[in-house]
Amino acid sequence: MELSTVTYYLIISVTLIYFFSKYKFSYWSKKKVLYPEPTFPYGNLKQTLKENVPFSSIISQSYDKAKSKGHKFFGVYKFWIPSFVPVDLDLIKLILHKDFTYFTDRGVFVDEENDPLTGNLFNLQEHKWRNMRQKLTPTFTSGKMKMMFQTMVVCTKHLDEILKEYASINEPVEFKDLLARFTTDIIGNVGFGIEINSMKDPDSEFRKEGIKAFEFSISAKIKLFLIMVLPPWLLKKFNISFHSAKSINFFINLVEKTVAYREKNNVFRKDFIHLMIQLKNFGRVTDLDESTLMNKEKPSVEGITINEMAAQAFVFFLAGFETSATTMTFALIELGQNMDIQEKVREEIKRIIEKYNNEITYDGIMEMEYLEKVVSETLRKHPPLPLIPRTCTKDYNIPGTDVVIESGTTVEIPTLSIQRDPEYYPDPDKFDPERFNAENKANRHPYAYIPFGEGPRICIGVRLGKLQVKVGLCSILSKYRITINKKTALPIKYNPGLISTVKGGVYLNLESV
Numbered sequence: 001m002e003l004s005t006v007t008y009y010l011i012i013s014v015t016l017i018y019f020f021s022k023y024k025f026s027y028w029s030k031k032k033v034l035y036p037e038p039t040f041p042y043g044n045l046k047q048t049l050k051e052n053v054p055f056s057s058i059i060s061q062s063y064d065k066a067k068s069k070g071h072k073f074f075g076v077y078k079f080w081i082p083s084f085v086p087v088d089l090d091l092i093k094l095i096l097h098k099d100f101t102y103f104t105d106r107g108v109f110v111d112e113e114n115d116p117l118t119g120n121l122f123n124l125q126e127h128k129w130r131n132m133r134q135k136l137t138p139t140f141t142s143g144k145m146k147m148m149f150q151t152m153v154v155c156t157k158h159l160d161e162i163l164k165e166y167a168s169i170n171e172p173v174e175f176k177d178l179l180a181r182f183t184t185d186i187i188g189n190v191g192f193g194i195e196i197n198s199m200k201d202p203d204s205e206f207r208k209e210g211i212k213a214f215e216f217s218i219s220a221k222i223k224l225f226l227i228m229v230l231p232p233w234l235l236k237k238f239n240i241s242f243h244s245a246k247s248i249n250f251f252i253n254l255v256e257k258t259v260a261y262r263e264k265n266n267v268f269r270k271d272f273i274h275l276m277i278q279l280k281n282f283g284r285v286t287d288l289d290e291s292t293l294m295n296k297e298k299p300s301v302e303g304i305t306i307n308e309m310a311a312q313a314f315v316f317f318l319a320g321f322e323t324s325a326t327t328m329t330f331a332l333i334e335l336g337q338n339m340d341i342q343e344k345v346r347e348e349i350k351r352i353i354e355k356y357n358n359e360i361t362y363d364g365i366m367e368m369e370y371l372e373k374v375v376s377e378t379l380r381k382h383p384p385l386p387l388i389p390r391t392c393t394k395d396y397n398i399p400g401t402d403v404v405i406e407s408g409t410t411v412e413i414p415t416l417s418i419q420r421d422p423e424y425y426p427d428p429d430k431f432d433p434e435r436f437n438a439e440n441k442a443n444r445h446p447y448a449y450i451p452f453g454e455g456p457r458i459c460i461g462v463r464l465g466k467l468q469v470k471v472g473l474c475s476i477l478s479k480y481r482i483t484i485n486k487k488t489a490l491p492i493k494y495n496p497g498l499i500s501t502v503k504g505g506v507y508l509n510l511e512s513v
């Protein structure tokens with residue numbers, strides 16, 4: 001093809017896309033729904049894609065505008081695709097809970113054939129999701145958390161050793177990466193049943209996979225763009241998958257090998273893999289011990305496959321390590337700026353650890369009321385998922401209006417905007433754990449606090465997430481007073497992406513107590 005022909009087709013294509021986008025950009029105005037002005041071809045994603053401004057910040061600006069004008073919702077565009085954003089808490093309650101049957105999915109592309117890892121609980125749709133959620137729910141009970149608790153405590157030993165080294169040479173610690181490695185080790189251990197020790201070996205394959213998953217690189221942006229704008233049949237046809245073949249093989253092989261080893265040697269460990277082997281062999285989790293692994297009785301319910309197991313272990317890892325690590329990091333940054341709160345929580349932690357023979361115990365952590373408030377306030381001010389993705393699965397008429405959210409429209413629940421709204425949290429930038437005392441909690445709309453989402457699709461790992469955050473904080477704060485090192489840029493800024501992490505390093509000084 002000659003250059004002039006290529007140029008000709010290029011001009012025609014861009015012109016067509018331009019007029020197509022212009023037409024698409026009239027979607028919200030036709031529905032008489034408020035929206036921020038989109039730009040071609042980004043819609044409202046321009047600052048996110050060009051300047052790395054988190055999309056949640058763009059949403060927050062529109063949230064404030066909509067609220068000041070008395071609107072209960074507004075619309076945005078991701079490229080030319082319309083997305084609905086509810087503002088009113090009663091409407092959010094309808095979407096997440098009461099009228100959940102209209103909003104069961106997340107609208108994430110699932111292609112179990114080419115990319116088995118996409119078949120995980122976070123992505124799965126409709127009956128497949130319901131079926132898997134039902135099977136997995138018993139693996140996250142408080143009894144099961146108690147069973148896995150000791151593994152978490154073992155991981156704190158490695159954290160202790162590293163902190164001791166830094167304290168002995170009086171060097172600040174970069175906590176963001178260290179805590180991501182700490183939670184990688186915990187989830188690797190309880191989720192995949194293997195010792196990763198990425199705290200000692202930052203270059204471990206597991207840690208590399210974790211870093212890769214949250215990179216906002218150019219190629220990740222292009223992949224995201226294609227997955228957002230192309231119809232699922234086209235993505236399947238061109239075999240465009242979310243995860244690289246290398247990642248898919250890595251996780252599936254890991255699970256395959258672990259399962260084969262355990263079944264051959266009848267190994268019983270207190271972790272998710274054990275519970276999922278039960279799901280594979282019996283279709284349900286039992287409270288029985290190792291003998292159940294070898295039991296040849298026919299399952300009463302259909303069991304899960306190795307690929308399904310790998311997809312779930314994979315999402316526990318992804319959803320579990322960065323969310324909890326980022327929560328701990330934010331908690332330490334806030335405590336480093338609010339020394340009175342830090343001293344108060346340390347006093348409680350030390351008192352209760354002492355009560356339990358100088359050990360961090362499950363029961364002890366459950367007794368730490370002030371620590372619970374500190375973690376809640378951290379998740380209020382810095383929700384790891386600033387936007388919760390959902391999709392409308394059948395046309396929904398918003399009660400009291402003539403606006404219909406059409407089936408297929410994505411919905412963004414603006415958690416960060418709600419949790420920084422001065423109507424619900426006066427002086428919202430202030431870090432104040434007392435917002436979570438019984439009286440203040442009772443006086444607030446329950447949907448003004450949704451760091452784990454709500455309704456049937458609420459985070460399945462709430463208990464595990466909070467537990468590992470608390471174990472980590474107990475371990476650090478019981479031994480060290482932490483202050484902010486000048487290498488940490490304040491006020492902190494967030495990286496863009498599904499999960500909010502701090503931009504740049506988080507350096508903190510340690511002083512033994």
Ligand code: HEM
Binds near residue numbers: 460
């Ligand atoms: C501080 C820690 C955590 C936070 C803030 C968090 C937050 C969230 C949020 C906001 C959602 C979406 C809920 C909704 O749509 O209503 C979610 C879903 C999910 N989370 Fe978490 N999470 C955390 C830890 C964990 C851990 C430790 C695991 C697993 C090991 C986990 C596994 C999941 C899964 C599998 C889903 C999808 C649930 C479904 O669609 O049925 N999360 N999480």
